Amino acid sequence: MDHLQMARAMFGTNMAVHIIFATIGVGLPMMMLAAELMYQKTKDLHYVVMAKRWTKTLGVLLGVGIPTGTIAGVQLSLLWPGFMEVIGRVMALPFQIEIYAFMVEALFMSIYVYAAEKIKPWARIVSLFFVAFGALASAVLISNVHAFEGTPAGFRFENGEIVDVDPWAAFFNPSFLVTAGHTALTAYTTGAFVVAAVAAYKMLKNKFGTTEFNFHQKALKLSIVLGLIFSFLTALNGHATTQHLYREQPEKLAAAEGLFETTDYAGLTFLGYTDREAQEVKYGIEIPWVLSFLSGNSFDTVVTGLNDFPEEYWPPLYVHILFNAMVIIGSGLIALSLFALVWNKWLKKETYPKWILWLFVAAGPFSVISIECGWIFACTGRQPWTIYRMLTTADSVTTYENLGFLFTMFIIVYIVLCISVVFTLLYYFKRHSIMDDIYKAEQKDVRLFDSNS
Numbered sequence: 001m002d003h004l005q006m007a008r009a010m011f012g013t014n015m016a017v018h019i020i021f022a023t024i025g026v027g028l029p030m031m032m033l034a035a036e037l038m039y040q041k042t043k044d045l046h047y048v049v050m051a052k053r054w055t056k057t058l059g060v061l062l063g064v065g066i067p068t069g070t071i072a073g074v075q076l077s078l079l080w081p082g083f084m085e086v087i088g089r090v091m092a093l094p095f096q097i098e099i100y101a102f103m104v105e106a107l108f109m110s111i112y113v114y115a116a117e118k119i120k121p122w123a124r125i126v127s128l129f130f131v132a133f134g135a136l137a138s139a140v141l142i143s144n145v146h147a148f149e150g151t152p153a154g155f156r157f158e159n160g161e162i163v164d165v166d167p168w169a170a171f172f173n174p175s176f177l178v179t180a181g182h183t184a185l186t187a188y189t190t191g192a193f194v195v196a197a198v199a200a201y202k203m204l205k206n207k208f209g210t211t212e213f214n215f216h217q218k219a220l221k222l223s224i225v226l227g228l229i230f231s232f233l234t235a236l237n238g239h240a241t242t243q244h245l246y247r248e249q250p251e252k253l254a255a256a257e258g259l260f261e262t263t264d265y266a267g268l269t270f271l272g273y274t275d276r277e278a279q280e281v282k283y284g285i286e287i288p289w290v291l292s293f294l295s296g297n298s299f300d301t302v303v304t305g306l307n308d309f310p311e312e313y314w315p316p317l318y319v320h321i322l323f324n325a326m327v328i329i330g331s332g333l334i335a336l337s338l339f340a341l342v343w344n345k346w347l348k349k350e351t352y353p354k355w356i357l358w359l360f361v362a363a364g365p366f367s368v369i370s371i372e373c374g375w376i377f378a379c380t381g382r383q384p385w386t387i388y389r390m391l392t393t394a395d396s397v398t399t400y401e402n403l404g405f406l407f408t409m410f411i412i413v414y415i416v417l418c419i420s421v422v423f424t425l426l427y428y429f430k431r432h433s434i435m436d437d438i439y440k441a442e443q444k445d446v447r448l449f450d451s452n453s
Contacts, residue, residue: 003397003401003403004393004394004397006403006404006407007079007080007397007398007403008393009407010075010079010403010406010407010410011072011075011076011079011080012376012379013407013410013411013414014068014071014072014075014410014414015072015375015379016372016375016376017068017414017417017418018065018068018069018071018072019371019372019375020368020371020372021061021062021064021065021068021421022065022069022139023139023186023187023190023191023368023371024061024187024190024191024194024368025058025061025062025065025135026135026136026138026139026183026184026187026188026191027187027188027189027190027191027192027194028054028057028058028061028191028194028195029058029105029128029131029132029135029136030132030188030191030192030226031050031054031191031192031195031222031223031226032050032051032054032055032058032128032131032132033125033128033129033131033132034222034226035047035048035050035051035054035219035222036048036051036124036125036128037125038222039051040121040124040125044218045438045441045442046214046215046218046438047218047222048441049215049434049437049438049441050215050218050219050222051128052437052441053429053434053437054195055109055112055113056428057425058109059109059113060421060424060425060428061421064417064418064420064421067417068414068417071410071413075410078398078400079397079398079403080386080396080397080398081396081398082386082391082395082396082397083386083387083391083396085162086155086162086387086391087145089155089162089165090148090154090155090162090165090167090170091145091148091154091167091170091171092167093167093168093170093171094141094142094144094145094171095141095142095145097137097141098137098138098141098142101134101137101138101141102134102138103134104130104133104134104137105130105131105133105134105135105138106134107130108126108127108128108130108131108134109127109131111123111127112124112127112128112131136183136184136187139183139184139187140180140183140184143179143180143183144171144173144176144179144180146179146378146379147173147175147176147178147179147180148170148171148173148175148387149382149385149386149387149388150175150179150248150249150378150382150388151173151174151175151248151249151388152170152173152387152388152389152390153166153169153170153172153173153174154166154167154168154169154170154171154173155170157390174244174248175244175248178237178240178241178244181237181240182234182237182238182241185230185233185234185237186234186370186371186374188226188230189227189230189231189234189330189333189367190367190368190370190371192223192224192226192227192230193223193227193231193333193360193363193364193366193367194364194367194368195219195222195223195364196219196220196223196224196227196360196363196364197360197361197362197363197364197365198216198219198364199216199217199219199220199223199360200216200220200352200357200358200360200361201357201361202216203216203217203220203351203352203357204354204357204358204361208351211434211435211438212434212435215434215438217351220352220360221344224337224340224341224344225341227333227337227363228334228337228338228341231330231333231334231337232334234330235330235331235334238326238327238330239294242294242295243294243295243296243297246295246296246301246303248388249381249382249388250303250304250309251304251306251309251313251314251315252315252319252381252382253295253303254303254304254305254306254309255274255306255314255315255316255317255319255320255381256319256320256323256377256381257269257281257291257303257320257323258272258274258280258281258284258317258320259291259303259305259306260279260280260305260306260307261279261305261307262302262303262304262305262307262308263302263303263305264292264299264300264301264302264303265288265289265292265299265300266289266291266292266295266301266303267286267287267288267289267290267291268286268287268290268291268294269281269284269285269286269287269291269320270284270285270286270287270324270327270328271283271284271285271324272284272285272320273318273320273321274317274318274320276317279307281320291303312384313384315380315381315382315383316380316383319377319380319381322373322374322376322377322380323373323377325369325370325373326370326373326374326377329366329367329369329370329373330370332363332366333363333366333367333370336356336359336360336363339356340352340356340360343356
């Protein structure tokens with residue numbers, strides 16, 4: 001790798017790891033809140049046990065998400081000083097407010113963990129609401145920095161100097177709402193399907209009719225409902241995102257679809273790969289007119305092709321594959337959850353066949369893969385810019401070139417952290433079974449949420 005590639009690979013590796021914990025860390029509190037609401041409605045102890053166990057999982061994920069997020073902050077300053085100079089003067093507000101969002105999440109999570117059985121039901125719900133709100137606010141605030149990179153506002157360059165700074169205009173940049181919505185909906189979708197994957201796997205490992213089977217079946221059904229809602233809303237948000245790219249970053253949209261020539265009645269191409277020489281998507285399946293409709297709500301919308309831009313402004317053409325992965329996985333999640341809901345509610349089936357359960361087991365990892373593809377697409381599709389049409393990535397990077405050793409050390413840290421998470425969760429839940437927690441929940445004199453439970 002050259003110097004710039006090394007810096008991008010180092011930061012990209014950090015984000016690839018961090019975004020897993022960050023995304024599930026946003027999605028899981030919503031599942032906890034839903035389980036708590038179900039418990040207050042039905043008084044079924046299985047739901048409060050779900051909330052308790054997911055709270056323990058969230059605690060472990062936060063324990064790793066914080067250091068990986070800290071590493072991301074360190075790497076931003078270390079690797080991208082040109083970018084951070086702009087952020088420090090123009091876009092510091094999200095970082096400042098994010099501290100308070102994290103404080104809200106940590107405070108109310110402590111209340112829920114240590115005082116859930118001493119406070120009123122409405123207070124339990126309120127505490128979980130603020131846990132979910134704090135987690136979401138943190139994610140939205142940080143992702144708003146990325147939104148600013150794609151649609152910069154609130155400043156301009158004059159003779160190489162930053163002038164006319166308006167931090168609030170930068171904060172509420174044109175991408176703020178669509179990016180915030182996408183961050184929230186994809187995180188909730190991922191959280192639901194990760195829980196569904198665990199529940200489905202445990203159903204496969206337990207006999208039908210047992211207490212553990214019934215417990216996991218309730219968790220799966222709750223995940224299916226929420227997963228369907230949020231995946232469908234994500235698809236609607238994806239439509240808004242396409243229109244946003246059409247207006248604000250047209251070359252990114254053209255690269256996503258492998259569109260070289262400006263055209264109306266443009267088709268949406270699935271699968272295949274973009275051939276730069278032939279200027280087409282090889283082995284793709286085109287759905288006529290759909291890209292034009294998605295871009296402007298009209299089949300005759302003119303979509304700008306890559307050839308209308310200087311080639312040095314083209315994003316890497318492999319973003320077509322990343323865009324396809326997002327769309328295909330997202331569509332598959334909607335179809336799977338809808339089919340499962342029909343199977344259970346309309347066909348009145350007591351449980352799901354094994355092949356459906358195995359699909360849900362796969363849905364969890366695939367939802368995470370979709371998040372990874374989306375993040376890479378969002379950042380890589382903006383290249384060669386760090387701040388779109390204002391600051392190139394090459395001008396943002398550090399002048400320090402001996403990054404190989406540092407990159408290696410960071411990779412070792414990530415490996416250790418990921419292994420530690422897996423080991424800790426397996427160890428904890430092996431020692432604290434569902435039956436143990438259900439028993440404690442049934443005993444009025446035993447605290448389910450005790451810190452050593």
